[in-house]
Amino acid sequence: MxxxxxxxxxxxxxxxxxxxxxxxxxxxxxxxxxxxxxxxxxxxxxxxxxxxxxxxxxxxxxxxxxxxxxxxxxxxxxxxxxxxxxxxxxxxxxxxxxxxxxxxxxxxxxxxxxxxxxxxxxxxxxxxxxxxxxxxTDIKVRDYAGILHLSGEYEITEMLVEHEHWMAGHRLRSLNLRQEGLNLIGLERENGTYIGLPNGDTLIREGDLLIMYGRESALRSLSERKRGRAATQNRQQAIEENKKAERKEAKAEQETVIDTKS
Incomplete structure (x- = not known):
C-alpha cells in the first residue's frame, strides 16, 4: 500500500x-x-x-x-x-x-x-x-492580463496560420478583421522576422504566427476557419455575433453613465 x-x-x-x-x-x-x-x-x-x-x-x-x-x-x-x-x-x-x-x-x-x-x-x-x-527568484512577476486590462471574454492569444487557412495569401486590409471584433497586434514570420502593429498592406502567409486580440469565441472561430464556401458563412456569423456583443457593451456603458449621473 x-x-x-x-x-x-x-x-x-x-x-x-x-x-x-x-x-x-x-x-x-x-x-x-x-x-x-x-x-x-x-x-x-x-x-x-x-x-x-x-x-x-x-x-x-x-x-x-x-x-x-x-x-x-x-x-x-x-x-x-x-x-x-x-x-x-x-x-x-x-x-x-x-x-x-x-x-x-x-x-x-x-x-x-x-x-x-x-x-x-x-x-x-x-x-x-x-x-x-x-x-x-529574480523572475519579474507581472500580471500581463491586468496590465492589458483583459477581462470577460477578451484575451490575447497566438494563432498559427496553417495550410489552407482562410487568411493565408490575403492582405490584412481585405480581411477586415475589425468587423469580427478582432485586432492583429503583432506578427512573426516563419524566418523569425517580427512585424509590430501590422498595417493594411501586410500580407498574411502560411506559417505566420499572429498575436491576436479579441473575444475568445471570435478568436476560436477565426483559428478554425479554412478556405471554402463554409468560410463565408462562418465569417458572417462571427460578424453578427460581434454586433450583438457591441450592442450589449454599449447598453452596459449607457447604464453606467446613468448610474453615475444619479
Missing amino acids: ASVLSLIVIVSVSILVTRFATIALVHTGLSEQTAKFQARSVFTGVGYATRESERIVGHPVRRRIIMVLMLLGNIGIVSVLATLVLTFVDHQAGTMAWIKKISVLLGGFTLLWTLSKSKWVDKALSRWINHLLEKY
Missing part, C-alpha cells in the same frame, strides 16, 4: 511542478496556453516544434526554467516507473489486496483530476506560486 501512496504523491508533485513552470513561463510573456503546452511537453520529454524551441533558447529566463523542468521531468518519470513496478510486482498479494490497491490508485487519481480542474484550486495555487516566485 505504501508504494501506491508513493505513486500518488509523485504524480501530485509532477502536476505541481508543471503548474509552477507554466506560471513562471507566463511571467516571461508567453500566453497561458503556450506556456502550459511547453511545460508539459518538456516535463514528459515529448519535445516541441523547432520554432518553439528557438523562442525558449533565445530567452535566458525561459531557458533556465526549461533546464530545471527537464531535470525534474527525468527524475519524475524514473520515479513513477520504479514505483509502478513496486506496486504491481507482488506475487504474494491476494485478490483482495489487489482490489484494494487498484481502488486506492483510482480514487487518488480521480481526486487529483478533480482538483486539477477546479478553478478555485487553480487560483489559490497560482497566488501561492506567484508569492514564491517573487520572494525566492
